[in-house]
Amino acid sequence: MTTTPVPDDDFLRLDQQICFSLNAASRAFGSLYRVVLKDLGLTYPQYLVMLVLWEHGDLPVKKVGEHLRLDSGTLSPLLKRLETASLVRRERSALDERSVLVGLTGEGTALRERALRVPRRIAAATGFELAEIEDLRTRLDRLTGALDAAALEETPGSG
Known part of the structure; x- marks a missing residue:
């Protein structure tokens, strides 16, 4: 497959920027997720945290951040809001006091059943x-x- 070279002047056109196309798609996903997740009482970033915990169970906060590519400064407020909503619990590790474990509460586990329809609606x-x-x-x-x-x-x- 051969591709037609893009003239230099066209490289700076907005419609030639893959980053813009990805950003526009991401924003469109965000708008849809806002509507779809409303019934669950979750924001999209909170939903991602819940996905990690539903998949992996209790994890150190650092591991949750690694899965989501988020630093602790971004992740901590998300976890705090989920904890306030009684969906997760945070506690210091008995093995390493520097590490905080995050896990699902009963309500957080139960929410998984209601969330099962989300991926199909998005797809x-x-x-x-x-x-x-x-x-x-x-x-x-x-x-x-x-x-x-x-x-x-x-x-x-x-x-």
């Missing part, structure tokens, strides 16, 4: 077949890996 809204969604996710994961590697190469003192 249906895309208008894509499930195979197309899987292909897109695979490509985005590959893109993320390539961008992470490129950023590391660009970081002073990393090479």
Whole structure:
């Protein structure tokens, strides 16, 4: 497959920026998730935390952050709001007092059942077949890996 080269002047056009297309899609997802998650009483970032805990069970806050690519400064307020909503509990690790474990409460566990319909509603809204969604996710994961590697190469003192 050959591609037509993009003229230099066109590289700075907004419609040529993959980052803008990804950002626009992300904002569109955010708008849809706001509506879909309203019944669960969750924001999208809170939903992501719950997904990690439903999948992995109790985890140190640091591990939750690693799964979500969030630092503790961003994650801590999310966890506090989920704890206030009685969906999660936080407690110091008995093995390492510096580590805080986060886990689901009974209410948080029960919420999973109501959340099961969310992915299907989102998938249906895309208008894509499930195979197309899987292909897109695979490509985005590959893109993320390539961008992470490129950023590391660009970081002073990393090479």
